[in-house]
Amino acid sequence: MFRTRVHNLLVSADGYAAGDYVTLEKPIGDAGALFRNFDGRVIHGVHGTRDPVTADRAFFSMWGQGVGAEIMGRRKYGPQSGEWPDDGWQGWWGDEPPFLTPVFILTHHPRESMEFANGTSFHFVDAPAAEALRLAREAAGGLDVRIGGGPSTVNEFLEADLVDFLHIVIVPVVLGSGVRLWDRLAGLENRFTVESVSTSSGLTHQLWNRNRTV
Amino acid sequence: MFRTRVHNLLVSADGYAAGDYVTLEKPIGDAGALFRNFDGRVIHGVHGTRDPVTADRAFFSMWGQGVGAEIMGRRKYGPQSGEWPDDGWQGWWGDEPPFLTPVFILTHHPRESMEFANGTSFHFVDAPAAEALRLAREAAGGLDVRIGGGPSTVNEFLEADLVDFLHIVIVPVVLGSGVRLWDRLAGLENRFTVESVSTSSGLTHQLWNRNRTV
Numbered sequence: 451m452f453r454t455r456v457h458n459l460l461v462s463a464d465g466y467a468a469g470d471y472v473t474l475e476k477p478i479g480d481a482g483a484l485f486r487n488f489d490g491r492v493i494h495g496v497h498g499t500r501d502p503v504t505a506d507r508a509f510f511s512m513w514g515q516g517v518g519a520e521i522m523g524r525r526k527y528g529p530q531s532g533e534w535p536d537d538g539w540q541g542w543w544g545d546e547p548p549f550l551t552p553v554f555i556l557t558h559h560p561r562e563s564m565e566f567a568n569g570t571s572f573h574f575v576d577a578p579a580a581e582a583l584r585l586a587r588e589a590a591g592g593l594d595v596r597i598g599g600g601p602s603t604v605n606e607f608l609e610a611d612l613v614d615f616l617h618i619v620i621v622p623v624v625l626g627s628g629v630r631l632w633d634r635l636a637g638l639e640n641r642f643t644v645e646s647v648s649t650s651s652g653l654t655h656q657l658w659n660r661n662r663t664v
Numbered sequence: 665m666f667r668t669r670v671h672n673l674l675v676s677a678d679g680y681a682a683g684d685y686v687t688l689e690k691p692i693g694d695a696g697a698l699f700r701n702f703d704g705r706v707i708h709g710v711h712g713t714r715d716p717v718t719a720d721r722a723f724f725s726m727w728g729q730g731v732g733a734e735i736m737g738r739r740k741y742g743p744q745s746g747e748w749p750d751d752g753w754q755g756w757w758g759d760e761p762p763f764l765t766p767v768f769i770l771t772h773h774p775r776e777s778m779e780f781a782n783g784t785s786f787h788f789v790d791a792p793a794a795e796a797l798r799l800a801r802e803a804a805g806g807l808d809v810r811i812g813g814g815p816s817t818v819n820e821f822l823e824a825d826l827v828d829f830l831h832i833v834i835v836p837v838v839l840g841s842g843v844r845l846w847d848r849l850a851g852l853e854n855r856f857t858v859e860s861v862s863t864s865s866g867l868t869h870q871l872w873n874r875n876r877t878v
Contacts, residue, residue, distance in 0.1 A: 451712065451713060451714045453711065455710075455717075493697055493728040495726075495730050496669075496726050496729050496730065496829075497667065497729055497730025497731070497807065497808050498665065498730055499665060500665045501869055502829075502857065502871075503667075503669075503726070503829050503831075504859055504871060504873075505723075505859055505861045505869065505871060508722055508723050508726055508871070509719075509722050511725075511726060511729060512709075512717070512722055512725060513708050514708050515709040515711055515729075516709050516710065516711025517711070549847055577750075577837075593711065594711050615710075615717050617681075617717075632751060642717065645718055645719055645863070645864050647719045647861055647863055649859070649861055649866075650859050655719065655722075657716075657717055657718060657719060657722070659716035659717055659718075660863035
């Protein structure tokens with residue numbers, strides 16, 4: 451039983467999950483308020499850190515469990531658009547990208563794959579969601595595939611009904627602008643069973659499990 | 665930053681965390697009501713199962729994250745007491761114990777270690793809590809140590825102030841008898857910061873993080 455999973459997708463009260471105006475200096479664009487209580491370490495597990503094991507961390511720590519490949523949109527990988535400049539860009543994460551698996555990056559401008567010593571590799575594919583998922587499944591070695599975002603990519607996979615599990619974190623901030631998660635998804639709740647849990651930090655974790663058709 | 669952690673300890677409304685009268689036929693003794701909504705799979709992660717990813721599962725799935733060794737009491741390992749009978753007993757779990765790490769079993773009757781192909785090994789030690797923890801830390805390869813129970817063992821480590829993180833699951837049942845968790849621990853809450861989260865299943869997850877002394 452393999453799943454296509456989304457984890458730790460922070461969403462504002464008004465439905466934005468990333469900021470506009472992403473630049474090299476502003477990897478999350480104008481969405482600072484969404485991330486202000488986080489330091490990028492939300493994907494870590496519950497060990498190897500001095501941070502207490504909070505309920506939020508319990509939810510966040512599902513991120514890597516049993517995941518064998520990720521699919522991400524180009525805007526998560528870098529701020530460029532169009533043809534790739536010849537600038538040696540390897541993504542935001544330096545020599546140790548935290549993914550530790552093959553990562554498939556959706557782009558209309560494929561380029562050569564990159565491999566890192568820690569098990570991460572980047573592969574650039576110009577393909578619709580279903581085809582990218584087929585490639586990721588093949589690479590995942592029998593484990594699950596994570597749709598890593600950004601929100602436009604998650605939206606595309608939800609619209610194609612290719613997401614089995616969706617973990618959304620509602621952050622009580624109002625962004626006013628940014629990249630919308632829910633466009634063209636009216637009635638999505640009918641395809642899922644949803645559980646919501648709020649924690650003492652003010653966050654609400656929503657766990658969307660797709661209803662089985664068999 | 666290494667921790668000594670307790671996970672998934674089910675506790676009844678009246679403070680019992682295991683049943684009396686454990687026998688070969690009744691591994692959990694008379695505590696069936698505590699476990700009636702579980703099938704032993706609470707230690708699994710969120711993958712490799714058809715079960716939906718519920719909030720309960722998110723909490724349960726912390727069990728194995730970054731754990732390099734376990735310490736358990738003899739009553740978790742088997743129903744025998746006193747000298748070991750020559751019956752080939754390898755624990756309740758057959759040829760594939762789910763621990764995947766060294767496990768230190770506290771007993772006044774040490775015996776030869778056992779090793780399993782999946783990485784689990786059983787080591788039998790007659791030692792107080794602090795000494796057992798020292799052995800487990802050595803074996804954990806820089807990862808955390810889990811105190812695996814039963815409740816008497818967790819109680820002993822709490823009394824000795826050797827637990828950094830304690831995940832308790834309050835199950836809304838009244839057992840009336842069994843093995844008590846909280847004896848001799850009055851005021852324990854002063855040593856910890858506690859967060860409680862209830863889920864739609866009726867369970868309450870309590871996360872006890874030990875206050876730092878530095």
